[in-house]
Amino acid sequence: MTQPILSRIGSALVVVFGVCTLVFLLIHLVPGDPVETMLGENAHPADRQALREALGLDEPLPEQYLRYLGGLVRLDLGRSFQSQRPVADILAERIPPTLELTGAALALALVLAVPLGVLAARSRGGLLDSGAMGFSLIGISIPNFWLGPLLILVFSLWLGWTPVSGRDGPISLILPAVTLGTGLAAVLARMVRSSLLEVLEEDYVRTARAKGVSEATLMWRHALRNAWLPVLTLVGLQLGALLGGAVITETVFAWPGVGSLLVEAIQNRDYPIVQAGVLLVSLAYVLVSTLTDLVYVWVDPRIRLG
Amino acid sequence: MGGLRIRLPAVLLLLWTAAALAAPLLALTPDHIDLSRILAPPAMDSPLGDDDLGRPVLDRLLIGARTSLAVGLGVVALSAVLGSLVGGAAALAGGWIDLLAVRTIDVFLAFPGILLAIALAGILGPGIDNVIIALASVGWVGYARLVRAQVLTLKQRDHVVAARALGAGQGRILLRHLLPLTLAPLIVEATFGIAGAVVAEAGLSFLGLGVQPPQASWGSMIRDGVAYMLVAPHLVLAPGVALLLVVLSVNLLGDALRDRLDIRLPRG
Numbered sequence: 091m092t093q094p095i096l097s098r099i100g101s102a103l104v105v106v107f108g109v110c111t112l113v114f115l116l117i118h119l120v121p122g123d124p125v126e127t128m129l130g131e132n133a134h135p136a137d138r139q140a141l142r143e144a145l146g147l148d149e150p151l152p153e154q155y156l157r158y159l160g161g162l163v164r165l166d167l168g169r170s171f172q173s174q175r176p177v178a179d180i181l182a183e184r185i186p187p188t189l190e191l192t193g194a195a196l197a198l199a200l201v202l203a204v205p206l207g208v209l210a211a212r213s214r215g216g217l218l219d220s221g222a223m224g225f226s227l228i229g230i231s232i233p234n235f236w237l238g239p240l241l242i243l244v245f246s247l248w249l250g251w252t253p254v255s256g257r258d259g260p261i262s263l264i265l266p267a268v269t270l271g272t273g274l275a276a277v278l279a280r281m282v283r284s285s286l287l288e289v290l291e292e293d294y295v296r297t298a299r300a301k302g303v304s305e306a307t308l309m310w311r312h313a314l315r316n317a318w319l320p321v322l323t324l325v326g327l328q329l330g331a332l333l334g335g336a337v338i339t340e341t342v343f344a345w346p347g348v349g350s351l352l353v354e355a356i357q358n359r360d361y362p363i364v365q366a367g368v369l370l371v372s373l374a375y376v377l378v379s380t381l382t383d384l385v386y387v388w389v390d391p392r393i394r395l396g
Numbered sequence: 397m398g399g400l401r402i403r404l405p406a407v408l409l410l411l412w413t414a415a416a417l418a419a420p421l422l423a424l425t426p427d428h429i430d431l432s433r434i435l436a437p438p439a440m441d442s443p444l445g446d447d448d449l450g451r452p453v454l455d456r457l458l459i460g461a462r463t464s465l466a467v468g469l470g471v472v473a474l475s476a477v478l479g480s481l482v483g484g485a486a487a488l489a490g491g492w493i494d495l496l497a498v499r500t501i502d503v504f505l506a507f508p509g510i511l512l513a514i515a516l517a518g519i520l521g522p523g524i525d526n527v528i529i530a531l532a533s534v535g536w537v538g539y540a541r542l543v544r545a546q547v548l549t550l551k552q553r554d555h556v557v558a559a560r561a562l563g564a565g566q567g568r569i570l571l572r573h574l575l576p577l578t579l580a581p582l583i584v585e586a587t588f589g590i591a592g593a594v595v596a597e598a599g600l601s602f603l604g605l606g607v608q609p610p611q612a613s614w615g616s617m618i619r620d621g622v623a624y625m626l627v628a629p630h631l632v633l634a635p636g637v638a639l640l641l642v643v644l645s646v647n648l649l650g651d652a653l654r655d656r657l658d659i660r661l662p663r664g
Binding site: 104108109111227228232233236239240242243247330331333334335338341352353356364368371372375379 | 603629
């Protein structure tokens with residue numbers, strides 16, 4: 091059992107290293123002078139030189155890279171151009187709201203997707219199936235930067251039930267979570283359905299049915315328990331999309347998380363924050379997908395023992 | 397039902413393409429500011445109303461169709477070519493080259509795609525070219541992984557072995573004997589890729605990182621309209637519905653193509 095786990099952790103570490111390197115290169119790969127990009131073409135030469143030295147851009151690339159890696163190990167992510175505060179402190183403030191939002195969206199997606207998928211699978215080819223899958227297709231196709239404003243229009247402006255934006259108590263979480271969770275719910279509902287349909291073909295399901303097990307017990311006790319593995323994998327894969335979607339959703343709702351921080355930083359050309367934000371979200375994604383794989387190994391005896 | 401599910405999206409996509417191609421031929425005035433028509437609701441002479449500067453929403457929508465089509469096709473073409481070459485060459489070469497390619501692909505997959513595109517677009521600066529470059533820098537990975545997997549299973553086929561025995565070089569084997577066989581799944585992936593690129597372009601423009609004003613994009617139209625949502629909902633509804641219809645149609649066609657070509661793709 092330890093062999094697949096160790097090799098999975100090993101490759102995750104390689105990826106983490108690659109992610110750090112790519113984020114470092116991001117700013118250097120860009121054609122032209124990063125300092126000019128930051129300060130604009132009309133900046134004073136003395137300002138340029140000062141910034142170049144402050145960023146260590148006058149050193150050779152390998153040296154800059156080593157210094158950057160050394161900083162990462164010490165959790166020293168540099169200082170914000172804008173506020174001069176340590177980037178690590180700024181990020182730390184923004185992490186809880188993002189966890190709250192993505193957690194709520196994920197929970198909502200699962201709560202919606204499982205019944206929807208079960209309903210569709212039970213009435214395969216029927217009206218309910220078409221309805222559920224049509225709903226899911228729209229959910230997949232609707233962009234969150236459009237769904238968000240629509241929800242604000244209906245529930246905040248017309249009905250006045252929820253605040254328009256900001257993070258102020260559980261009610262303010264509802265619209266952002268729905269906006270972010272809808273796409274995931276739609277993808278998951280499709281997966282629950284197809285995974286269930288596959289499981290329902292299995293011999294043991296037929297045996298259970300022949301023994302007179304009720305359809306409801308069959309679905310919830312027998313089929314779902316085996317159908318949820320592919321769903322779990324998909325959740326792990328989709329977390330990247332969820333985190334990416336959080337960037338836009340947070341901007342729509344002025345939700346004070348890492349995503350809206352990143353967009354503000356890009357608009358302000360505050361590159362230390364951009365770098366650290368991209369790094370943080372990507373590392374979180376690597377961590378979660380590795381954990382998903384490990385859980386997979388742990389819960390599926392065919393992998394664990396095979 | 398089955399016929400309609402293909403025909404309806406096909407018609408919608410044809411309309412989209414026609415609008416995009418015909419936009420420069422029509423006498424459109426997307427940038428014409430008419431202060432007397434600010435936030436005017438839809439009317440006979442302006443079917444979709446006017447925006448916050450009194451510009452006709454329909455004209456801007458048509459120009460926006462051009463933007464989204466250009467980005468959708470540009471991104472998919474660039475990513476598919478780049479990804480196929482990298483994935484195909486890696487699988488064919490094997491050894492450390494393949495290992496390096498796999499690790500690179502893994503690293504790119506570790507970034508939530510839109511996040512990397514947002515950062516890249518922010519660093520590269522606004523403009524339609526940079527949007528295409530940013531999205532293709534993220535998009536090639538899916539094609540590389542797909543083609544690599546295909547070529548790995550195909551490269552031991554008899555016709556490839558025969559071509560090699562006849563003295564064909566690696567490049568010729570890849571381009572003439574392997575890549576054509578990977579076309580079916582590639583087309584399905586590219587179809588979904590168009591939907592992804594169109595949404596991503598609109599998303600970048602929504603964040604202010606895409607095409608710049610006064611150039612119209614459905615994403616920037618939504619962003620500009622949000623401020624006037626209560627008094628002029630048509631500003632947000634029109635581009636959003638257009639975007640939804642295009643993406644929905646592409647996804648429906650992608651599903652149909654996948655079923656038709658009987659392909660199982662790992663949908664991430």
